[in-house]
Amino acid sequence: EVQLVESGGNLVQPGGSLRLSCVASGFSFSSYSMNWVRQAPGKGLEWVSYISSSRTTIFYADSVKGRFTISRDNAKNSLYLQMNSLRAEDTAVYYCARDAGVGATSWYFDLWGRGTLVTVSS
Amino acid sequence: QSVLTQPPSASGTPGQRVTISCSGSSSNIGSNTVNWYQHLPGTAPKLLIYSDNQRPSGVPDRFSGSKSGTSASLAISGLQSEDEADYYCATWDDRLNGYVVFGGGTKLTVV
Numbered sequence: 001e002v003q004l005v006e007s008g009g010n011l012v013q014p015g016g017s018l019r020l021s022c023v024a025s026g027f028s029f030s031s032y033s034m035n036w037v038r039q040a041p042g043k044g045l046e047w048v049s050y051i052s053s054s055r056t057t058i059f060y061a062d063s064v065k066g067r068f069t070i071s072r073d074n075a076k077n078s079l080y081l082q083m084n085s086l087r088a089e090d091t092a093v094y095y096c097a098r099d100a101g102v103g104a105t106s107w108y109f110d111l112w113g114r115g116t117l118v119t120v121s122s
Numbered sequence: 123q124s125v126l127t128q129p130p131s132a133s134g135t136p137g138q139r140v141t142i143s144c145s146g147s148s149s150n151i152g153s154n155t156v157n158w159y160q161h162l163p164g165t166a167p168k169l170l171i172y173s174d175n176q177r178p179s180g181v182p183d184r185f186s187g188s189k190s191g192t193s194a195s196l197a198i199s200g201l202q203s204e205d206e207a208d209y210y211c212a213t214w215d216d217r218l219n220g221y222v223v224f225g226g227g228t229k230l231t232v233v
Binding site for chain 2 (some may be wrong): 004035043046047050059061100106107108109110113114
């Protein structure tokens with residue numbers, strides 16, 4: 001089955017760190033660029049970060065730049081998001097999402113996971 | 123405050139046609155294609171429309187997208203109860219340092 005499964009969400013104190021994982025199955029993970037998108041409680045979707053299939057290109061939203069690090073291990077079909085210096089406003093469900101393009105980034109996402117909840121609170 | 127503006131809610135009765143608008147500017151909708159996502163809380167979001175008006179395989183032709191200038195619309199005809207969900211427009215913004223921007227979302231209720 002073609003799917004993405006996120007994990008690693010948890011309750012963490014402000015200033016703390018957390019590492020999210022996303023495992024892909026059912027498709028050639030190494031051929032696709034990947035993204036993290038989040039949704040804060042009662043809010044809409046917010047794009048967080050992008051990594052190309054070969055890991056050579058990485059982008060971040062201004063809201064997380066310098067605090068979050070995206071990475072991937074194509075041998076393990078896995079995407080990661082290392083989150084440091086967490087703030088209350090980082091509280092959200094975090095989704096991994098596959099870019100639909102193969103060979104070139106399309107900037108629309110044709111496969112999403114169900115998300116993992118990150119709560120930043122003391 | 124989202125870069126793309128959507129009405130917070132919309133509603134319709136079964137069988138009816140509803141439209142959801144998405145308003146932007148020359149740096150986003152005006153110069154890039156628009157995509158639409160359907161999201162039921164607690165589930166994975168789903169790509170509904172891409173490149174303004176293209177439907178991915180498996181999406182019923184009841185769903186259609188259009189764009190004019192700096193605005194886009196999602197139309198749902200023959201409304202069904204399972205269409206009750208949140209709908210988001212999204213596109214690229216040439217001006218901002220954020221790359222993909224989403225609308226604030228529209229909650230569609232089938233009454």
